[in-house]
Amino acid sequence: MSGVRRLGARWRRRRPLRTRLAVAASAAVALVAVGVCAAAFFVIRYELLHQLDLSLTQSATRVIQENRGEGPQTVAGECRYLSAPACAQIVPADPAADPDAAYLLPVATPVREVAAGKRAPYYSNVSRFGQPLRMLTTPFGDGRALQVALRADPVEKGVQQAAVLLAAVGGAGVLLAGLLGYAVSRTGLAPVARLTSTAERIAATRDPRHRIELPPGPPGRQDEVTRLAASFNTMLGELEQSVSSQRRLVADASHELRTPLTALRTNAELLARGDRLTPAQRERASGALGRGIREVTGLVNDLIELARDEEPLPLLEDVRIAEVVEHAVAVARTHWPQTPFPLEVGAGAAEAVRPGVPARLARLLTNLLDNAAKFSPPGTPVEVGLTAHDDSLELTVRDHGPGIPVEDLPYVFDRFYRAEAARALPGSGLGLAMARQIARAHGAELTAGAAPGGGALFTLTFGTQGPPGGSHAP
Secondary structure (H helix, E strand, O other): OHHHHHHHHHHHHHOOHHHHHHHHHHHHHHHHHHHHHHHHHHHHHHHHHHHHHHHHHHHHHHHHHHOOOOOOEEEEOOOOOOOOOOEEEEEEOOHHHOOOOOOOOOOOHHHHHHHOOOOOOEEEEEEEOOEEEEEEEEEOOOOEEEEEEEEOHHHHHHHHHHHHHHHHHHHHHHHHHHHHHHHHHHHHOHHHHHHHHHHHHHHHHOOOOOOOOOOOOOHHHOOHHHHHHHHHHHHHHHHHHHHHHHHHHHHHHHHHHHHHHHHHHHHHHHHHOHHHOOHHHHHHHHHHHHHHHHHHHHHHHHHHHHHOOOOOOOOEEEEEHHHHHHHHHHHHHHHOOOOOOOEEEOOOOOOOEEEEOHHHHHHHHHHHHHHHHHOOOOOOOOEEEEEEEOOEEEEEEEOOOOOOOHHHHHHOOOOOOOOHHHOOOOOOOOHHHHHHHHHHHOOEEEEEEEOOOOOEEEEEEEOOOOOOOOOEOO
């Protein structure tokens, strides 16, 4: 039995899904068709025999009523013909009381037992006159039994004809089941075939712009395969967006790296001819080379972090946001000594705790503060506020610079995007993109807008939930 099971499993592994589905559907329909035909055969056979038994019972009742008090004898013997009435004979319990003439129907021990009242009436199949007979043996009274028989070959012929007809119907049902199984597999797996074709085309061309055609209809009434195809299309859209984003990242990074790398090469070539330079020139070239190396190193590090689709959160802990803000503001005051950084922490915000990585949150706040200070005229403050609102925590960073033009607002968090007014300022255009990435990884939302009275306003909102999929450190 285990060998048959292994053979079946090997056959299933070597056959495509369409063939397996067609065979399964065909087998199920064929099994139902054969089962129905078999059940119909037994029902027809039972009904035909039941009708014959009812005829024998009626004939026996009539003979009993017409021959009350008669002794053992053959009452009627015309049953050898199809249209003749039933054969009937009266048999005593004692063989010594048999008549001189031979009985027409066979008399066996069970017949004597019925006559003696030792056995219940019964039906039996016998053969006489070269024809099959159906016989009923029933008590006649006073130690006698009555045997009644009718030709059974019409019933047998009817059963045979029903068997042939139902076998033909069953065979046609099996053939139809095969056709239906093939049609079901072909129709049901058509979306899967399209999905497979699309996946193979994408694998061959490496182009995720292909999509699977979906049948029309509302999304709520789509079947499972159509929903699978729709999910695959959504996945392709995400893949296309990811590939496009990576390509833009590479293109933008190559553009941004070209200038500092050219400056590095120029300064390096200049220092290579140091014997022709004055000490002041060598010092300036060396300082420019060091600044260029630091700029390229920072840009490369930022690119490595931004190249990840999600901010890595290997270990979370409960972070008191106010402490991180105070630390970031202290660092900003050191980096930007000419810019005041007033900090206001509202009631309930000082003790507010959120799960996160302190170093990454500090990097987020440093990027916001550096961006605000870069656009603020010397001496104008960068206002930082932390307030608690119901279940949320809100951090605002507001500068008094030129603000963000309306046409630039949708793009301020894009990688390498720099407004016209910022082209001459230092930076790579990655700080705000990294800030939003860190914010989203911590379950927060970072937005930018115009501040009342001028300047830019950045708002970081923490909800009650922690980072998606994160877990607290023990």
